[in-house]
């Protein structure tokens with residue numbers, strides 16, 4: 009009755025199929041909702057297969073907000089054996105992302121972007137450890153508030169140039185803002201002899217590098233991040249290695265120019281110059297310094313431009329809030345000079361407007377991935393060691409306790425009854441704990457001076473025939489496709505505005 013007896017081949021195939029099914033099921037469910045000590049993971053939707061994306065691919069910010077509303081302030085997603093935790097409310101963010109900062113200083117492994125394309129040297133992607141500590145110390149020393157003050161004149165001059173550009177060609181407002189933030193970052197990083205025109209070969213190389221970066225940093229693009237053995241397959245990742253060589257040679261050239269300026273005694277103040285002057289103190293190799301400088305452009309130019317353009321659009325959508333800031337600026341500054349950094353402490357309405365705008369439509373809606381290096385127990389739930397943890401800006405910005413009526417654009421929520429900024433209201437525009445943005449003092453100054461000058465110079469309005477789509481705004485921020493049409497109505501004679509902007513440039 010050999011007729012029904014399976015052949016050896018069939019037996020093997022059966023065993024393989026059964027083992028695979030068990031393996032696949034195991035992969036899907038092994039991160040069971042309880043950890044080894046029986047403490048449950050934070051709640052969340054059912055696990056997905058390891059090749060599927062646990063994160064929603066479209067409408068991400070709103071999906072995360074709905075999940076946080078459904079599952080709670082700390083929720084988890086499971087992708088195969090990987091646990092991803094999303095923190096979506098302020099109190100939980102303070103208790104976990106800030107107070108457990110030492111456990112969350114690491115980043116999840118990123119082979120394609122972090123290791124191959126960035127050669128393990130891009131600060132944003134560097135895992136915790138000795139190299140991270142050296143980079144962090146160097147960057148914080150030279151971008152802390154006192155050091156950032158040294159760049160204020162650069163920021164003020166570049167912002168006035170942007171006002172003149174907007175006066176000449178208001179349609180391209182978002183592009184003028186991008187040019188402003190790019191020129192600030194390049195001058196802060198490399199000093200005065202920085203190229204300014206769009207067809208300069210260095211700018212062309214930078215643009216190309218950014219294109220590589222956008223393609224590679226999109227999560228899930230490279231299989232090697234799920235199957236690490238692929239990196240050892242001959243020929244695999246050739247494009248990534250070429251991208252690495254491309255940007256390393258660009259970054260070396262840029263810092264080399266600063267060294268040349270220094271040798272001729274012609275170098276103005278810059279981040280690159282202070283690094284080169286302190287080589288022994290920071291113990292960074294030549295390439296680590298080149299990468300630390302070079303990657304400031306991708307970290308800081310686009311993010312600051314998105315922040316400023318978001319605030320321009322917020323002003324257009326909320327004329328009363330804008331008028332209140334202008335009333336304050338007029339009272340402090342008057343009409344015969346432009347606002348300066350000296351006015352900083354006298355403009356709480358402006359600071360409140362900025363804080364509210366960056367909460368209302370966060371620059372980084374999802375947040376950046378951290379990695380837990382130990383179990384974190386939070387209110388009876390366990391964030392296990394190895395989990396990827398996002399302090400997620402969009403759901404946090406919708407925290408109804410911290411920000412009652414969160415959809416409302418209300419700068420007054422940041423002020424106390426005497427009109428001063430409230431120290432107890434917080435949002436995490438610049439991220440969390442020891443990975444918080446080291447460029448925040450430079451960014452805050454760029455945002456302050458550009459907004460002060462813009463609102464002093466113009467009334468910004470929605471065009472009557474093309475209202476701004478406030479809901480489409482969030483996706484536009486995420487995809488950086490921001491330009492909406494707005495009108496810039498000069499608040500004084502154009503000739504006078506031009507004269508005042510040209511003073512001191």
Ligand code: HEM
Nearest residue numbers: 131132307308311312315371376438439440443445447451
């Ligand atoms: C409005 C403008 C900006 C925003 C909203 C912003 C936001 C952020 C956020 C959310 C992070 C990740 C924090 C985390 O992991 O928790 C970050 C990291 C970083 N930012 Fe910014 N940033 C801005 C401007 C800048 C500027 C101007 C620079 C440079 C001068 C800069 C340099 C960096 C660097 C190097 C990191 C990596 C830090 C690390 O991984 O340890 N950023 N930024």
